[in-house]
Amino acid sequence: MSATPVIAVLGLGEAGGHFARDLVTSGATVRGYDPRVVAPPGVHPADTAAQACHGAALVLSVNSAAAALDALSQGLPGCAPGIVWAELNTAAPAVKEAVQRAAGDAAVVADVAIMAPVPPRGLGTPMSVSGPGADRFAAIMGPLGTPVEVLEGPVGLAATRKLLRSIFYKGMAAAAVEALAAARAADLEEWLSGNIADELTRADAATLDRLVTGSRRHAVRRTHEMQAAAELLDGLGVPARVARASRDWLRDLA
Known part of the structure; x- marks a missing residue:
């Protein structure tokens, strides 16, 4: 070269x-x-x-x-x-x-x-x-x-790795944006922002396992919970895109 x-x-x-x-x-x-x-x-x-x-x-x-x-x-x-x-x-x-x-x-x-x-x-x-x-x-x-x-x-392997990573990071970002928009409408943005920051700070190597295992173990209950969350967003005038997608995934796991 x-x-x-x-x-x-x-x-x-x-x-x-x-x-x-x-x-x-x-x-x-x-x-x-x-x-x-x-x-x-x-x-x-x-x-x-x-x-x-x-x-x-x-x-x-x-x-x-x-x-x-x-x-x-x-x-x-x-x-x-x-x-x-x-x-x-x-x-x-x-x-x-x-x-x-x-x-x-x-x-x-x-x-x-x-x-x-x-x-x-x-x-x-x-x-x-x-x-x-x-x-x-x-x-x-x-x-x-x-x-x-x-x-x-x-060719395609690097793109696959990046997009798999993007599903998580961009999906997490979308969930945060949706939740904070709803919290703003409910006059609870400062509280939720601090709560999310605390959860991210406490995350460790075992967090992923807890997220996946818990979603499978409690899928039925969490399906109803995310349906309720979607209805809350409807009432606040915030599009419940992530909440309903989460509900659908949990329903499939159940």
């Missing part, structure tokens, strides 16, 4: 913009393309995705799941044969696999999962990567300051 690798960044929004700026600081030559965002200082702006990819050793596709295949089709004509195409978009494994099929032999695809919020860490955000381009992605990004975990497996 060159001491000053050339890296293309397609998508210069929040995540892509942070990565591009930090890559420049780390000594890489960065070519960026985003039709809606001005390139950060130090990034060489390109008029097209193909132009950004010309001469690059690595492409970071940081767009959206819906734009993943379009980004590939627009950028690939400017790529050297065998370039590492890093698919960083948060997408289902099937989307990552579709990118790999569309790339064919023209690029070596790396399925990259960003495992924490990008701000404020930027390039220091931990990433997991799988697929045929995983080792080469790590060899380029690791020395530039990115903590990279290489997973032995196909």
